[in-house]
Amino acid sequence: MEGPSDHTSPYYIHASDYPRQLHINDVLTDLNYNDWSQEILNFLFAKNKVGFIDGSIKKPEPSANTYMAWMRCDAMIKGWLTTAMEKEIRTNVRYAATAQAIWADLKERFGKDNTPRAYELKQSLVTTKQESAFVSAYFTKLRSIWDEIEMVLPIPSCD
Structure with missing residues (x-):
């Protein structure tokens, strides 16, 4: 047991x-x-x-x-x-x-209610720029925003 x-x-x-x-x-x-x-x-x-x-x-x-x-x-x-x-x-x-x-x-x-947070994340995604950052750092920042958006507003499955 x-x-x-x-x-x-x-x-x-x-x-x-x-x-x-x-x-x-x-x-x-x-x-x-x-x-x-x-x-x-x-x-x-x-x-x-x-x-x-x-x-x-x-x-x-x-x-x-x-x-x-x-x-x-x-x-x-x-x-x-x-x-x-x-x-x-x-x-x-x-x-x-x-x-x-x-x-x-x-x-x-x-x-x-994740709607306000989703809006903030989408705004952040739109305004995020690479500027002088390395591509890997820029991608990491974008990926972090995408991941949180997915958590806050999950895409419904097609099952």
Whole structure:
């Protein structure tokens, strides 16, 4: 059975894991939710913990043998998330019951209406110039804008 000592289990916590461990480029602010959430997802994916924030790993009943392992992992993830936020934002999610609740709250607050951000990105794309930058630097800047546009306004699939 998959459990806290099985390194492939989502309940596994490595000895080097601790709540303030998260290393990301920028903390969450009012302006960078899309980039921040992508970094957090990548980190949690690498740690095999995405299921705790997307709801696919449900909180067990207190009588279940995985309950304490789930609680430890959820507490760790809450620590990772709140460490990666500006103080004002962290204060607003401090009392959330679970990491999933924090994630849902942030998504509701920052991920709602992307129309203004899409407009800003499109304007940035139109006004970005190579000037004296190397082609690779110019392409990297354009690619970054394109990638964020795709995230903010995903192209519907034809399935």
